[in-house]
Amino acid sequence: MxxxxxxxxxxxxxxxxxxxxxxxxxxSEGLIQRLEQYLDDHQIPGLMVSVVHADTVVYAGGVxxxxxxxxxxxxxxxxxxxxxxxxxxxxxxxxxxxKDTPYGLDSPLSEIxxxxxxxxxxxxxxxxxxxxxxxxxxxxxxxxxxxxYNTSDSTMPPTAHMVADHRxxxxxxxxxxxxxxxxNPNYVVAGHVIEHLAGAPFHHAVSAYVxxxxxxxxxxxxxxxxxxxxxxxxxxxxxxxxxxxxxxxINGSPAGDFSANANxxxxxxxxxxxxxxxxxxxxxxxxxxxxxxxxxxxQGLSYGYGLGLYAIWKQGYLFHGHGGQIDxxxxxxxxxxxxxxxxxxxxxxxxDANAVLxxxxxxxxxxxxxxxxxxxxxxxxxxxxxxxxGFYEFKSPKSNLLAFSDRMLAGLTxxxxxxxxxxxTLLGKAKDTLHxxxxxxxxxxxxxxxxxxxxxxxxxxxxxxxNDQYTERASRARRxxxxxxxxxxxxxxxxxxxxxxxxxxxxxxRAAQTNPVNHLVLLGFGVCLVLMFVxxxxxxxxxxxxxxxxxxxxxxxxSSYALIVLSLLSVQRWFNLPARLGFRAFxxxxxxxxxxxxxxxxxxxxIGLKLWSY
Numbered sequence: 283m284x285x286x287x288x289x290x291x292x293x294x295x296x297x298x299x300x301x302x303x304x305x306x307x308x309x310s311e312g313l314i315q316r317l318e319q320y321l322d323d324h325q326i327p328g329l330m331v332s333v334v335h336a337d338t339v340v341y342a343g344g345v346x347x348x349x350x351x352x353x354x355x356x357x358x359x360x361x362x363x364x365x366x367x368x369x370x371x372x373x374x375x376x377x378x379x380x381k382d383t384p385y386g387l388d389s390p391l392s393e394i395x396x397x398x399x400x401x402x403x404x405x406x407x408x409x410x411x412x413x414x415x416x417x418x419x420x421x422x423x424x425x426x427x428x429x430x431y432n433t434s435d436s437t438m439p440p441t442a443h444m445v446a447d448h449r450x451x452x453x454x455x456x457x458x459x460x461x462x463x464x465x466n467p468n469y470v471v472a473g474h475v476i477e478h479l480a481g482a483p484f485h486h487a488v489s490a491y492v493x494x495x496x497x498x499x500x501x502x503x504x505x506x507x508x509x510x511x512x513x514x515x516x517x518x519x520x521x522x523x524x525x526x527x528x529x530x531x532i533n534g535s536p537a538g539d540f541s542a543n544a545n546x547x548x549x550x551x552x553x554x555x556x557x558x559x560x561x562x563x564x565x566x567x568x569x570x571x572x573x574x575x576x577x578x579x580x581q582g583l584s585y586g587y588g589l590g591l592y593a594i595w596k597q598g599y600l601f602h603g604h605g606g607q608i609d610x611x612x613x614x615x616x617x618x619x620x621x622x623x624x625x626x627x628x629x630x631x632x633x634d635a636n637a638v639l640x641x642x643x644x645x646x647x648x649x650x651x652x653x654x655x656x657x658x659x660x661x662x663x664x665x666x667x668x669x670x671x672g673f674y675e676f677k678s679p680k681s682n683l684l685a686f687s688d689r690m691l692a693g694l695t696x697x698x699x700x701x702x703x704x705x706x707t708l709l710g711k712a713k714d715t716l717h718x719x720x721x722x723x724x725x726x727x728x729x730x731x732x733x734x735x736x737x738x739x740x741x742x743x744x745x746x747x748x749n750d751q752y753t754e755r756a757s758r759a760r761r762x763x764x765x766x767x768x769x770x771x772x773x774x775x776x777x778x779x780x781x782x783x784x785x786x787x788x789x790x791x792r793a794a795q796t797n798p799v800n801h802l803v804l805l806g807f808g809v810c811l812v813l814m815f816v817x818x819x820x821x822x823x824x825x826x827x828x829x830x831x832x833x834x835x836x837x838x839x840x841s842s843y844a845l846i847v848l849s850l851l852s853v854q855r856w857f858n859l860p861a862r863l864g865f866r867a868f869x870x871x872x873x874x875x876x877x878x879x880x881x882x883x884x885x886x887x888x889i890g891l892k893l894w895s896y
Contacts, residue, residue: 313645317345320641326633327517327524328356332548332626333642336555336619342544348514348630350524358544360512361500362628364613365606368503368540369469373416373590375488376476377570378561380412383479387413387569387589391471395478398445398471400452410458411575412475415468416589419575421454422465424680425534427821427896428829432533438505441474441484447533450896459575461678461752462587466537469590473536484536495560497549501542503535513541514630516610524631527610530826538608544626547615551624554602554617571602578735578747581722585733586750595729597621597643598651605635614639621647657730659701662718667698670736673708673758674746683896686886690768693761694746694753705748708761714748768882771875778872779808800855800869807848807876814841814888821893835893842889849876 313333321329328346332339344356380386390409391398400422402410414420429447432439445452451467473484480487485503493501500511507513507529517524532538542550553559557567571593573579573586585593594601594616603616613628614635623646627638673695679685694713697704703716703724716724716734723732726749737745743755782801789796817838824832852873859866883889 313341313642314345316641316645317638320638321346321629324633325519325524326629326631326638328360328514328630329638330356330360330362330514330544330547330626330628331642332544332551332615332624333646334548334551334555334624335622336552339548339552342548344544348512350515350517351526354512356514357512359500360514361504361508361541361543362514362613362630363504363516363606363608363611364540364542364628365538365608365611366466367542367604367606367613367615368536368538370590370604370615371488371492371501371540372469372472372476372536374492374559374570376412376416376472377566377589378491378559379476379479379487381561385412385479387411387416391415391475394475398452398474399449400454400471402454402458404454404457408458410454412472413575413589414458415472415475417573417575417587418462418464418468419459420465420468421456421458421461421463422467422471423451423453423455423463423682424465425467426450427683427825427893429533431826431829432531433826435531436506438483438485438503438535441470441477441536444470444534444536445474455682456678460577462573462576462750463678463752464587464680466534469537470534473534476536491561492559493546496553498542498546501540501546501550503539504541505531505535505539512543514611514628516608517631518610519631519633530609532608538606540606542626542628547626548624551615551617551626555619555622555624576747577737577739577745577752581735581737583723583732583735583747585731592750593731593733595726595731595733596640597647598730599623599647600731607632607635623647651730657717657725658719659717659725660720661701662698662703666718666722666736669738670744670746670755671696671698672744672755673761674753675756675761676751677754678752683887683891686888690765693756693758694748695758696746708758708765764882767878771878774872774875775804775808775811775879778804778868781868800859803848803852803855804869804872804876807845807852810841810844810848811879814838814845814883817841818888818891818893829894831894839890839892842883842891845876845880845883846889849873849880852876 317329317331326346327350328344328348330344331341333341343358344360346356348354348356348360385394388411390411391400392405392409400410410420448467448470451465452471476487477484489502516527518527557564570589571591572584573588576586578586591602591604594603596616599618599621601616601618603614605614606612610632611628611630612633612635615626616639617624625639625642627635627642629635629638673693675693691708693708695706697706701718705713705716707713714727716726719725719732722736724734726733733749735747737747739745746753782805785801786798817834820834821832821838856870856873859869
């Protein structure tokens, strides 16, 4: 760690705990030392940690460094960016605000603000409702690249401006209230609904309805880094060292601009454990934690994404919570009333916050409950096997741009084996085991609540809903043919490229007067294919500048059209090949492979893709 060599090894002083939050001796002894070692092993500068019971703050403080340059240690007062955890507070704020209005969760967006720029082909019969935003069932797409960051405003703009920037995402891709697809613009629109109904800036309304009543004194939606309170510096690990990242303002504050410290999150977790927000009653908490707008929810599945929070099965207990990632930070919070435990953490480095959470849970609950012995399971009816056996493809992508990743190796086969179902990957590898809970619902592995549902569709193929993901039954043979066809095409192209480079070098050394056009056409296709993917990768790795016509975005755009020209030119060359049968067969097969690759890239939207305006 480059900067931390100037600092002492990662130690935590008990004085960092806020008053009455010292470590208890029951399940928490040694936790901080364990986290110190974890941070040191994984090159994580610092960690904000809150551990609570309903009536006790076990620990609220920090481990490691908020700033490596100054060796400033993390305290309970240091604000950490929370990323998508913002959605929990936006959802709570909107849910509370609706109580003071004539509207509710089921109100159509068009009734609240007819000027909202969204498109829904089913609006007359199935309008997009407020609740669809909060449960991610609107069908809207995730951030488009050009709208991810705000580099022009010095103060938070009206949410109406943010919504306008995200209008390319605001099209229902399927019937609202059926599938879940995580979409940040859902919460940008939800933030606008708050601002529209409250008649006040979004972040002020959330503070009034949620943060202040919960005693979260310094938490808030920070559009820019505050200078009047302790704020952790974000870091990125690059080339084996940690590098500070400047505060980057996203163009969607309600979805990701929330910051909080350990004291704030401790107060929040205790309120959630005790169910004592002053504006909510018992039924409100049940509603917040239980999804109701999806095909799976309609079938009675209560496990999933509620109003701004997930259900999570950990260490034999049902937890609720959310996670977040934002430039230089990763965060996670969970709470379980059954375990009487709430945990919040945030680290000031991009990385896997779930791994840190598991480290804490492994220490606090070293012997997980075995739920499988207590749950009720039943034999699987023959009718279910007859109706649902087969292969299922994922059909609710977050982003249309990256949906191709779900079209390759992704997909599951249901292998009915006695009283259980084994899910297998496209290539046949066993993945999970499902145990029947009745009513078309299944337990996943050793979980104690059903999280899988098999759903008959009136208008389409059968549906497998697994861990909040929507899949439809499809042809496995077709998917395998596409996969192996593309794999074979890439291998042929690579082999021909190696052969062509060798052929060109040998003929240059021999000064042979041979026509290299046949070789150069396919070799050029391979070079352009590499350039296209390199351009795509570089552009995606720098989303803050993706709205600009950068060199990498331009290279991808130009290379994609070059693929069409070169693949068609390779077909034209079929009639000008030398008589050697082996070469002719090699060339024609490779040329056909380039056509297959080009058609596939066209089909997934990569040909002519203008990343700077996507």
